[in-house]
Amino acid sequence: MKKMNDRKIIFDKTLNIEAYIFSDGTQDFPNHFHDHYVIGLINNGNRTLTYGETKYYIKSDDMILFNPFDNHDCRNQDGSLLKYIAVNIPKQSMEYLTYMIKDKNTLKFKYPVIKDMGLAKQFEKVHYMIMENENEMEREELFILFMDELIDKYSKYKSLEINNENNKIQTIENYIIENYDKIISLDILSEISGMNKYAVIRSFTKIKGITPYRYIETIRINKSKELLKYNNDIVEVALKLGFNDQSHFTKTFKKLTGLTPGEYKNIFK
Numbered sequence: 001m002k003k004m005n006d007r008k009i010i011f012d013k014t015l016n017i018e019a020y021i022f023s024d025g026t027q028d029f030p031n032h033f034h035d036h037y038v039i040g041l042i043n044n045g046n047r048t049l050t051y052g053e054t055k056y057y058i059k060s061d062d063m064i065l066f067n068p069f070d071n072h073d074c075r076n077q078d079g080s081l082l083k084y085i086a087v088n089i090p091k092q093s094m095e096y097l098t099y100m101i102k103d104k105n106t107l108k109f110k111y112p113v114i115k116d117m118g119l120a121k122q123f124e125k126v127h128y129m130i131m132e133n134e135n136e137m138e139r140e141e142l143f144i145l146f147m148d149e150l151i152d153k154y155s156k157y158k159s160l161e162i163n164n165e166n167n168k169i170q171t172i173e174n175y176i177i178e179n180y181d182k183i184i185s186l187d188i189l190s191e192i193s194g195m196n197k198y199a200v201i202r203s204f205t206k207i208k209g210i211t212p213y214r215y216i217e218t219i220r221i222n223k224s225k226e227l228l229k230y231n232n233d234i235v236e237v238a239l240k241l242g243f244n245d246q247s248h249f250t251k252t253f254k255k256l257t258g259l260t261p262g263e264y265k266n267i268f269k
Helices: 091-102 117-131 136-154 167-179 186-193 197-208 212-229 234-240 246-257 261-266
Strands: 002-004 007-012 017-025 029-032 036-044 047-051 054-058 063-066 072-076 082-090 106-109 155-158
Touching: 007 117, 017 117, 029 212, 029 246, 036 091, 036 117, 063 117, 082 091, 082 117, 091 106, 091 136, 117 136, 136 155, 167 186, 167 197, 167 212, 186 197, 197 212, 212 234, 212 246, 212 261, 234 246, 234 261, 246 261
Parallel strands: none
Antiparallel strands: 002 007, 007 017, 017 082, 029 072, 036 063, 036 082, 047 054, 047 072, 106 155
C-alpha cells in the first residue's frame, strides 16, 4: 500500500478493484465522469455534489454511487476537511458480479447519494479488509454479500443496448472515443456531425451533461490510467494521448483524479 500525503490507494488483484482513502482534503473536482463504477462513503466533511442537473448536499455517513459515464462535480461546501473512502469497479467486473449474483447483464445505480447505515457499516468493514490486505477468502465473501444487498436495494437492471438519443451527438461521441489521441477541434466535430460549432457545444453539453472539451479530457485521463498501470513512461503517455506536454498532462490528471500520474503509477509497483 502506498501513502501519498493525505491519500492512500491500492489495487486488489483478487477483486480487480481500486480502493482508496482521501483524508484532510479540500480539493474541488470539476465536472467529469469515470469509465467505471464508484462506491464511496463520506466519513467527514460537507460537500456539494452536482450529478447531471441535480444538486446534492452530502455529509458524514452519506454513500455515493456513480455509474460509468455519468457526469458530476464535487466541491467543498464550507471549508471542512474531507475524509472519504471508496472503491472503483471496472465495468467488466460489475457485469460479471451482476451476472453471478442476479443472472442479469448489467446494472445502473438508481441514486447517486444514499443514506443507509447498515450498508455503510458493511462497506467500511469490507474497505478496511481490502486496504489492510486481510484474509482473501473472507474479504471476497464480505464484498460479494455487500454487493448483493447494494444491488438489490439501489440498482435497476438494464440491457447493454446503446440508447441513441441523438444521432449527431452519438456520431461526435464515437469520433472522440476513436480519435482521443489525435488533435480534435470544434471544426472537426462540426464537420463530422453536420452542425455548426456553436450547436455542437450546446447540443453535446445538453445531452451528455459535459462539454466536448471536458469529455475529451476525461477520456484521455481514463486511458492514461490504463497505460500507467503497466509502467509506461509518463512523458510517453502524455504525448501518446494528445497532451501538449507532461506539465499539461499532470495538471489535468490531478484535477480529475486528485493524484499526480507518478502517484497513481506507484500504486502498481
